[in-house]
Amino acid sequence: MKIFQLRRKTLESDIEIKLNFFGFGFFKIKTLIFYFDHIISQFINYSLFDCYLRCYSDLKVDNHHCIEDISISLSLILKKQNISRYNSFYICMDDSFVLISIDACNRVYYYDNFLNLDLDLQIIREFFSTFAKNYKCSFYLYCFNYFNKHHLIESIFKLFGIIFSNAKNKKIFLSTKGFL
Numbered sequence: 217m218k219i220f221q222l223r224r225k226t227l228e229s230d231i232e233i234k235l236n237f238f239g240f241g242f243f244k245i246k247t248l249i250f251y252f253d254h255i256i257s258q259f260i261n262y263s264l265f266d267c268y269l270r271c272y273s274d275l276k277v278d279n280h281h282c283i284e285d286i287s288i289s290l291s292l293i294l295k296k297q298n299i300s301r302y303n304s305f306y307i308c309m310d311d312s313f314v315l316i317s318i319d320a321c322n323r324v325y326y327y328d329n330f331l332n333l334d335l336d337l338q339i340i341r342e343f344f345s346t347f348a349k350n351y352k353c354s355f356y357l358y359c360f361n362y363f364n365k366h367h368l369i370e371s372i373f374k375l376f377g378i379i380f381s382n383a384k385n386k387k388i389f390l391s392t393k394g395f396l
Contacts, residue, residue: 229273231273232269233268233269233293236267243268252279259376262381264377284343294380299380299384301320303383306375308371311362311363314357315357315358316379323352324349328344329357357372
């Protein structure tokens with residue numbers, strides 16, 4: 217069992233995360249953004265982490281700060297566990313087909329191919345671009361196809377979990393420099 221916890225308190229949010237890296241996918245999540253609770257639980261379940269996540273935030277303004285600060289907190293806590301440098305995977309789920317590739321290289325880059333950015337996809341972009349910045353990685357999110365946006369977002373978070381599930385058991389750091 218390898219448990220890490222983090223508390224992040226700002227004027228906009230108060231977040232507490234406890235994460236067991238070698239768990240079974242059990243979770244207790246309470247952000248009061250019920251849709252986000254649902255999709256972040258996909259990540260936890262598929263990563264095979266055990267997680268307690270609680271967030272109080274300025275939801276009267278909007279949900280931006282809650283999601284952004286959870287991404288920051290999650291990236292900081294995941295940074296404590298070494299993973300292999302290169303991690304890529306793809307998934308087809310119902311009508312969506314998605315690829316995520318992460319290079320844990322201490323250099324920040326984020327790319328997605330979302331063309332029509334409605335509010336839900338803006339939140340997804342914000343979550344993952346914030347993650348890339350704070351985790352210090354290159355993060356590519358490529359959507360090949362989807363019809364149902366809910367299926368797309370679920371498949372993205374499931375895929376994100378699968379990548380960390382696969383990567384946490386490998387500790388291969390490839391670099392011609394000798395360090396990252």
